[in-house]
Amino acid sequence: MGAMLKMKASVFSLLTFLVLAPALTRSLNPSLNDDVLGLIVFKADIQDPNGKLSSWSEDDDTPCNWFGVKCSPRSNRVIELTLNGLSLTGRIGRGLLQLQFLRKLSLSSNNLTGSISPNLAKLQNLRVIDLSGNSLSGSIPDEFFKQCGSLRVISLAKNRFSGKIPSSLSLCSTLATINLSSNRFSSPLPLGIWGLSALRTLDLSDNLLEGEIPKGVESLKNLRVINLSKNMFSGSIPDGIGSCSLLRTIDFSENSFSGNLPETMQKLSLCNFMNLRKNLFSGEVPKWIGELESLETLDLSGNKFSGAVPISIGNLQRLKVLNFSANRLTGSLPDSMANCMNLVALDFSQNSMNGDLPQWIFSSGLNKVSFAENKIREGMNGPFASSGSSFESLQFLDLSHNEFSGETPATIGALSGLQLLNLSRNSLVGPIPVAIGDLKALNVLDLSENWLNGSIPPEIGGAYSLKELRLERNFLAGKIPTSIENCSSLVSLILSKNNLTGPIPIAIAKLTNLQNVDLSFNSLTGGLPKQLVNLVHLSSFNISHNHLQGELPAGGFFNTISPSSVLGNPSLCGSAVNKSCPAVLPKPIVLNPNSSSDSTTSSVAPNPRHKRIILSISAIIAIGAAAVIVIGVIAITVLNLRVRSSTSRSAAALTLSAGDDFSRSPTTDANSGKLVMFSGDPDFSTGTHALLNKDCELGRGGFGAVYRTVLRDGRPVAIKKLTVSSLVKSQEDFEREVKKLGKVRHPNLVTLEGYYWTQSLQLLIYEFVSGGxxxxxxxxxxxxxxxxxxxxxxxxxxxxxxxxxxxxxxxxxxxxxxxxxxxxxxxxxxxxxxxxxxxxxxxxxxxxxxxxxxxxxxxxxxxxxxxxxxxxxxxxxxxxxxxxxxxxxxxxLSTWKMMWWFSVTWLEEHWKKAEWRNVSMRSCKGSSRQRRRFQL
CATH class of the missing domain: 1.10.510.10 (Transferase(Phosphotransferase) domain 1)
Structure with a gap:
């Protein structure tokens, strides 16, 4: 009996062990499941559109092989979670609090929203938090940093956080990097931040912070980078900043700092970037600035600095970018600056500098030079006369709004790398140099508001990269060169307030990128090319105050052109000028197929020296009888011929040599015809022999044959010779209908240019369309x-x-x-x-x-x-x-029945092939394979 009981007890113990063994195993190593559980809960709170987290499964015993997860090789615990730039959305949930050994959390450049959990920083081992580049919002709770442990990097940049920066941030004594830029933080900074002695990078830029920098800034002895730009800080820079001897980058731009620069800043010998632009600093540019020999970028623009540029600037041999624009500087540049051989960009615009433009500027390898809005008078001609490969490096040259005089240097073509040239608002005279055409890389050319004369050189077409051409307010004359069509990238063409003459060239219509055109206040004549309607990007086209005439182009931008853009052209017509256009603008010209260009005689006056011949009465009677007989014979013959050859007169009427001209006087001769060109072009007479030339035939249709011919100005036209003369209405009805068709204008209609009428021959003259x-x-x-x-x-x-x-x-x-x-x-x-x-x-x-x-x-x-x-x-x-x-x-097909059969059977066949019946017509969410198959 006892043995029996012992056996039952043993079996029960074994069963108990088998049942509880897994639970005991989990209890002995609970951490492994904590990491899996925490990450699965975190995943449940976010959406993963790219499926990067598809490898995360709750069935796994460890997350160490999951995407973006890194574990410690010793403990197999998660120490890093890096999920940057995966387009994740949703909120950062509480699941991450399970990762007790987490050292680095990086979720930057996603679309995460919501607020930040105050418990996140309680992870004692967390050293790096990077949540930058999301859409997180709200304020950061003050307790967030109270248990920051060993936190070394915190980056919340480029989010939507607002409110105050938590004062508990001052408790994170191990912080080396703070980046709270590009948010909406406001109010003054907590003073404790300036006591974080381990801090190396402090970036609070692009917020709404205010207040002053306290004197305790000298505690930041390890500081390398400080960026307070784009805030509302004020006051002066404290002297203590000179104690931050490791500083390499200082950016205090776009604030309200004022006063002089402290002399202690000359101790910052390692500083290579200093940006103080757009503040209220005043006084002279300090001479000690030349002691900062590591400087590569120095930007003091947009302040109130006055006086001359210090000679010590020449000591900055590593300097690449120097910007002193928008100050109150006077004098000229010191010659010592020629030692700054690494300079790439130099900007002294918007000052009161005078003197000469130093020649070293054009031989130092600079990419950008701007001296706009100063009082410089001399020095522009000399530098261009020399040569050197360094000229090719100059890309941006702005000398506008100065007092330069004389002619534009003819050697300016040596600056072959120029992309922008602005010499506007000076007193330059003479012609535009033809060397402008050598500037193949030029995007912007601005010579406006000078005293330039002569014509626009045809060589301007050589600058084929031009996007903006401004020549307004000069004394330029002559025609707009047709070579402008080579500048196919042109966006702005401003030629207003000159003395330009001649027509607007059709070449402008080929500049399909044009957006702004201003040709106002010139002496342009002729009509507007109808091809201008092809400029689909136009936003302004000002032709006011010229001598233009005719009808405005119909269609596109010109249907809504402002009336102010066409004022001052009395002969223009159209809705924009509130003036209707006649059906035929000029006096119609008349075609006489029997006329000749050589027949210039009309009535000849009798010569008094010729001997007068007196005929006898019998001679007169004989001549009269003979004439009656001849006339009778001719009349009968003509009547017979008219019956036999009524269908051949149309061809005879067109038997013209290339030299034949059209009479401009109406005639009642039965063999004469009337030609009306709606454009008023008198040069239609050339090429009419082509109508009987099979080589010039373009095709035949139900209404007649179509031929191609070329006008004297080189413009091709298509002429339809109607072959239904017996069915055509009377001349009055024909002309009324044709004129109605001639008024129809649309970009997608072939334009009817004119017509020719005789009783037995009718021609319609169309624009020639080249594409078939x-x-x-x-x-x-x-x-x-x-x-x-x-x-x-x-x-x-x-x-x-x-x-x-x-x-x-x-x-x-x-x-x-x-x-x-x-x-x-x-x-x-x-x-x-x-x-x-x-x-x-x-x-x-x-x-x-x-x-x-x-x-x-x-x-x-x-x-x-x-x-x-x-x-x-x-x-x-x-x-x-x-x-x-x-x-x-x-x-x-050739019959309606067959056409219907074709339509129905063809569509039914392709309908079945597409398997469209398997695709939902309501949601159109068929598989990609099905959608691909439904392609006709």
Whole structure:
């Protein structure tokens, strides 16, 4: 019995051990699970969009292999957590308090929000806290630093903390780095901060702190960097700062410090960066400044320093950046500064300095030189005369608002590395040197407000990197050079208040980056190039007070141009000047195909010296009878010929040699014609022989053949020779309809330039579009389907805009198809052949004739019914077919039935291939594989 009891007890003990063993194991090593638990709780409070914490799992026994986690090799406890720049969001929860051995916590450059836990600093082993670059807010509780233990680095920069800096910060005697910059901390600093003797870096910049620096600053003997910039500190700098002998960086800029600089600062022999700009310091620049031989950057700008620049500045041989701008300095630069051979940037602008500009400036390898707004008179001509490779290093030269006179140095082209040249507001005379064209890197050229004369040199086009050109308020004359088109990066073109003449060159329309143009107060003439509407980035275009004429460009910026920008041009017309434009601005010129440029005789006065011939009565009767017989024969012959050759007179009327001219006088001769150019261009007479030259034929359509010819000014035009003369309305109706079409202006419509009329021949003159038709781009190239999706969308959008504009003008296209959509050199669509059916008296019989079979497939069913009124909906139908053609790259078929079959079957086929039915139409959240497959 006893043995039985002992056996049962043994079994029970074994079972108990097996059940409790895991719990006993955990109790013997609880720390391992504390770290896992703490990090899992921390992860639950944040969102990880990049999935960087996906390796963190509560099933792991240790977090030492997790991303961003570092453990001690001895204890396997977490000692570092570094999760910088992972776009983490959410709050910093209490889970981190479980990491009792944590030494470094770095969560910088994320999107964490909320306040900071007051218990975080209670982690006794924590040495580094970096929470910079987040969106943490609120105030820091005073107890945060009361148990800071061995904390050495605290960085809360670039957050939204506000309120006072906790006074408990003074208790962290081991702190070496404090960075609380770029927050909203306010009020004075706690005095205890100045007693943190271990402090090496103190950055409190870009806050709302105020007050003075106390005298106890000498306690910071280990201080290397102090940055108090962009606050509201005031008072003077205490003498004790000279005791911080290890200081290398001092930045007190953008405060309200005042008084003189303390002499003790000359002890800061290790200082290489000193920025005191935008304060209220006064007095002379101290001579001891030359004792700071380690200085590389010295910025005293924006203060009230006066007097001359001390000679001791020449001792700063390591100096790279020197900025004394916006003070009250006088005199000239000391020659000793030539010893500062490492200078890169020199700025003495906005002072009262005079004397000469020293020559060493242009031979010392400087990158930036600014002496703007001083009283310097001499020294600009001499330095440019020398040569040296150091010239190439100068990139920024600003000598504006001084008293320089004489001519701009012709050798300025030696400064080949210049990116900015500003010589404005001086008294320079003479022409702009042609050497400006040698400045290939120049971005900004400002020669405004001088006494410059002559013309703008064509060589200006050599400075092709120009982004800003300012030449206003001079005495420049002549034309704006067309070479300006080479400056393709130009954003601002300011030429106002000069004596410029001639037209505004079309070259300006090629500067597609232009935003600001000011040509006001000149003597410019002629019309505005219509191509200016292509300047899509324009925000201002001032042409006021010139002698410009004609119609303002239609479209783009010019639809909303300010009336003040066009004042003072009496001959301009358009809505901006509240003056309507006539249909034909100049007097129409008249075409007489039978005239000759050599026929200059009209009526010749009789020569009194010629002998008068007196005929007898019988001779007169004989001559009269013969004339009657001849006239009768000619009349019968002419009548017969008119019947037989009514269709050939149109060609005969065009049989012109290249030298033929057009008569400018109206005529009633049956063989004469009337030519009207809406632009008033009298030079249409050249190239008309091309109309009978097959080599110049561009294509044929339902309304006629199209030919290309070139005007005398070199401008190409397209001429449509209508082949439906028997159907054309009367001359009065024809001209009324054509003039209406000539008034239509839109960037996506081919412009109608003019027309020619005879009873048997009609010509329409259009702008020439060089890129070919949409039909050619879609169907006639090697491989087909050249156009990218962006280009196809642009074509569809531009075509839609053009049709909308036509319908707003009560014009129906009637013949929309891909061969009537042209592509210009910049890839923009231009719709042609619009409104031509209005020239015909019987539309219903014409549109179904064999002459426009190419439009079948695009034509709405209404065209087949004579009783239905044709409306703009027919254009919409054709546009829909065009959209299908552009999207699919397929040709519309020759019958409506086949076209419908094509549309339905093609779309149904691709619909099935796309497996679109598997994709949610409500949320469009199908898999990426499904979305990729649904691509036509």
């Amino acid at each position: 038709s949409l039909h050619k781009h879609l169907h006639e190239g090697s491989g087909g389907n050249f156009l990218s999706w962006n280009e196809r969308f642009n074509v569809i959008q531009g075509t839609a805009k053009s049709l909308a504009h036509l319908h707003q003008s009560n014009i129906i296209h009637y013949n929309i198809k891909s061969s009537n959509v042209l592509i210009d050199g910049s890839g923009e669509p231009k719709v042609g052949d619009y409104g031509l059916a209005r020239l015909l008296p019987m539309l219903d019989r014409y549109v179904l004739s064999s002459k426009i079979q190419s439009a079948l497939g695009y034509m709405a069913p209404e065209f087949a019914c004579r009783t239905v009124k044709i409306t703009d909906k027919c254009d919409v139908y054709g546009f829909g077919v065009l959209v299908l053609e552009v999207v699919t790259g397929k040709r519309p």
